[in-house]
């Protein structure tokens with residue numbers, strides 16, 4: 001694991017998920033997490049993480065800087081921090097819709113930058129993180145990969161695909177959770193209590209994912225194994241498709257990316 005001190009600037013939903021995931025292997029005393037409402041980081045403080053609203057201190061004490069701020073905040077925060085960010089730092093941004101070019105314009109030319117797009121499953125080591133860089137050395141890219149490998153799986157992509165990675169991987173968690181919620185609601189209608197329906201739906205989704213991840217099959221190949229001729233699965237699936245199931249997901253994915261790319 002990485003022994004460099006890591007600062008997470010912006011300990012919100014994603015920043016905190018990353019911290020929680022990293023802490024399974026990373027020494028809490030070698031981690032800084034910042035936000036303005038610092039009391040909301042007391043759970044991390046209790047286990048030895050340095051929590052502060054002082055971004056300059058966190059930058060000065062750390063080698064690896066992970067920026068997890070809202071896109072509209074990054075410019076002003078980076079400009080304030082620019083004099084303290086040196087070529088000895090590695091800057092990693094998980095911020096959507098803020099390019100490496102935009103990041104570079106806020107800091108010195110010599111600063112190496114990696115863009116990363118993880119998701120909130122980082123908290124339990126099950127993220128899929130896409131990584132891209134334009135100027136990071138192989139050694140720094142390996143460091144970034146090591147960090148995100150410890151939070152799940154990583155894929156290196158061209159930065160031009162970062163919006164697509166944001167939608168499929170990061171927003172994707174929400175789409176899948178909404179699917180699970182619908183399964184639960186259906187499960188309750190047909191007789192299960194909410195707790196049992198949640199267990200069945202969640203484990204079934206996990207099993208379906210594992211079939212693809214472990215066997216490398218196309219989803220339809222696995223679906224064919226379930227659909228008995230004239231049976232209840234194909235009847236239900238076809239009704240879902242008549243109601244626009246796949247189409248609504250594809251349209252939603254396209255709407256999400258259009259929302260990122262509209263400005």
Ligand SMILES: NC(=O)C1=CN([C@@H]2O[C@H](COP(=O)(O)OP(=O)(O)OC[C@H]3O[C@@H](n4cnc5c(N)ncnc54)[C@H](OP(=O)(O)O)[C@@H]3O)[C@@H](O)[C@H]2O)C=CC1
Pocket residue numbers: 009010011012013014015034035036037038040055068069070071073077094095096097117118119120170171
């Ligand atoms: N949530 C997700 O699943 C994903 C999010 N992202 C990207 O990650 C970024 C963060 O998203 P998310 O975690 O959801 O947003 P949050 O609003 O939950 O987190 C942002 C955090 O930044 C803190 N913050 C605001 N100003 C400062 C400051 N000056 N210094 C330090 N911290 C500050 C806020 O805390 P306070 O109010 O206390 O200052 C807040 O906790 C976004 O750019 C988003 O696009 C990417 C992939 C997935």
Ligand SMILES: O=C(O)[C@@H]1CCC=N1
Pocket residue numbers: 096166170171
């Ligand atoms: O919804 C959003 O804009 C952010 C980016 C990816 C996940 N959450």
